[in-house]
Structure formats: structure tokens, C-alpha cells
Amino acid sequence: MVLLRPAADARTARVRALLLLSRPWFWPLGWAAAYAGSVLATHRWLPPAATLPRSLAALVVLGPLLWTAVLAVNDRYDLPSDRRNRRKASAPLVTGLLTAADLMRWHHGAALAALVLAATAVGPAFALGTAVVLLLGWLYSAPPVRLKTRPGLDVAANALAVGVLAPLAGWSLHRPVTGYPLLVALLGLFLVAALYLPTTVLDVAADRVAGDVTAAVRWGTRACRRAGLVLWSAATVVWLAVCHLDLLVRRESWLLQDLWAPVLVAGYAVAVRRPTIARLAGVCLLFAVPAADFLTAWITVGRT
Incomplete structure (x- = not known):
């Protein structure tokens, strides 16, 4: 043995x-x-x-x-x-x-x-x-x-x-x-683009030395963080528009969505100041709250 x-x-x-x-x-x-x-x-x-x-x-x-x-x-x-x-x-x-x-x-x-x-x-x-x-x-x-x-x-x-x-x-x-709903596709594009940009900030020093011209190397870490925040905010606006304009689901009240929108934007802004994989995962968990609320409404409407 x-x-x-x-x-x-x-x-x-x-x-x-x-x-x-x-x-x-x-x-x-x-x-x-x-x-x-x-x-x-x-x-x-x-x-x-x-x-x-x-x-x-x-x-x-x-x-x-x-x-x-x-x-x-x-x-x-x-x-x-x-x-x-x-x-x-x-x-x-x-x-x-x-x-x-x-x-x-x-x-x-x-x-x-x-x-x-x-x-x-x-x-x-x-x-x-x-x-x-x-x-x-x-x-x-x-x-x-x-x-x-x-x-x-x-x-x-x-x-x-x-x-x-x-x-x-x-x-x-x-x-x-x-x-497949085109608005959901647009929302997905904005969300993932916003989450990807800070990951280039994580490795900017090593990428620069290795000669890899990533987004953070080309544009700078501050620009990547700001662009990510703009994309994340745009995704939040699209999300609220989908809710309040009855574009996919009709419901009388979207109170949780309204209250959570500033939390989403503030949470992202804090996380990307010094981004880590764990902090970005936390941002994803923040988004899970309004997503669960929206899907609950979607399922309810589907059953009526």
C-alpha cells in the first residue's frame, strides 16, 4: 500500500x-x-x-x-x-x-x-x-x-x-x-458588461507587464469603474421601465423594485471602488432580490 x-x-x-x-x-x-x-x-x-x-x-x-x-x-x-x-x-x-x-x-x-x-x-x-x-x-x-x-x-x-x-x-x-423578449436580452447585455469591466481592473498590473492590452490597461481603472457604473445604472433604468410601463408584466405595485433600485446602484458603486470576485458576487446577490420579485409577478400572471 x-x-x-x-x-x-x-x-x-x-x-x-x-x-x-x-x-x-x-x-x-x-x-x-x-x-x-x-x-x-x-x-x-x-x-x-x-x-x-x-x-x-x-x-x-x-x-x-x-x-x-x-x-x-x-x-x-x-x-x-x-x-x-x-x-x-x-x-x-x-x-x-x-x-x-x-x-x-x-x-x-x-x-x-x-x-x-x-x-x-x-x-x-x-x-x-x-x-x-x-x-x-x-x-x-x-x-x-x-x-x-x-x-x-x-x-x-x-x-x-x-x-x-x-x-x-x-x-x-x-x-x-x-x-425570447428583446428587453430581457438588452438587460442581460448591460448587467454582464457592467460586471465584466471591474474584473479587468483586478489584473491590470499583471496584464500591463505581460503586454495584454485589456480594457483597464487601455482605458484606465477609473474609466472602467465609471463605465461599469453607467452600464449598471442603465440596466436598473431598463428594469424599472419594464416594471412600470407594463412591458412584460402588469402589476399594480412595484414598491420593492423602486426601493431597491438605489440599493443596487449604491452597492455596485461601493463594490467596484476596490473590486474583488467576492464583492462582485455580492452585487449579483443584490440583484437577485428584485429579480425574484419580478419572477414572482411573472409566475403569478402566468397562472391567471
């Missing part, structure tokens, strides 16, 4: 490295967005029993498979800046637990698995969206395109993938994608 321990320890280390690579703390981003899309499509908190197998398959695609595929490419080509970034000191490629070849094998394997599962267990619209997200992930990280170093396009790529395609994926489980 003693002779087998080093091999067992090595396997455990590689499994842990794979978990670090796939960032399980990011999986809920895709899940939450897709769940919102599912609720919008069905007017129900839980999906119909008939769609449960497809919904579970979608969770696997939107969670471990897509994030592993996208982040493997990201870590592979971010190595020069990650080596200079204290926040990325435990990244598997930086520590040597995984090699660049390992990351590309995991990328190809996870991408193939995501496409096959999406096509066979979910549906063609979901599979097409999965392919688009994988393409955006590659273009974002890999040269020669490397959208990460093209300020503006980097924001658009992330906002499209997480803000539009993820909730649309949940919607597509139940209804044709052509019926």
Missing part, C-alpha cells in the same frame, strides 16, 4: 487541479441565467416533469463542461500574465500541476462532450448556442484574435455569452428562441 501512495497522491492532485481549472464557483453564473430564462419561458419555478431530463443535461453542459472548455483555453494563453499575478499563484498551469498540453486536451474533451450532450440530450437550438459560446471562448483567449486584448470587443463577447445566450439557453428548453 505504501508503494501505491505516491501514485494515488498524484491522481488526487490532478483531480484537484482540474477542479481549480474549471472554477466551480463560476458554474452558478450560467445556471442562474439559464434558470431565469426557464422561468420566463414556463411561468413556473420548476421545469415541467417532461423537460426534466433535458434540464439536467443542460446543467451539466452549462456548468462543468463549458466552463472547463473555456477556462482551459483562457489559462493556456494567459500564462505570461498569470505568472505575474498574485491572485493566480495557485493556477494549475502556474504551479505546474498541469501542462499546456494537459489544458488543451481538457479543452478539446470538454468541448466535444458539451456539444455531443447538447445535441443528443437537449436540442438543436441549445446545441447551436453551445457552439457559439465555445467559439466566443476560443476567440476571447486564443491568438491571433484574442478578444481579451481588444477593449470593447472583450466586453461584448462576455456580455453576449453570459447575458444573452445563457438565459436564452434556459428559454430554449421550453419555447422557440424567436419568442
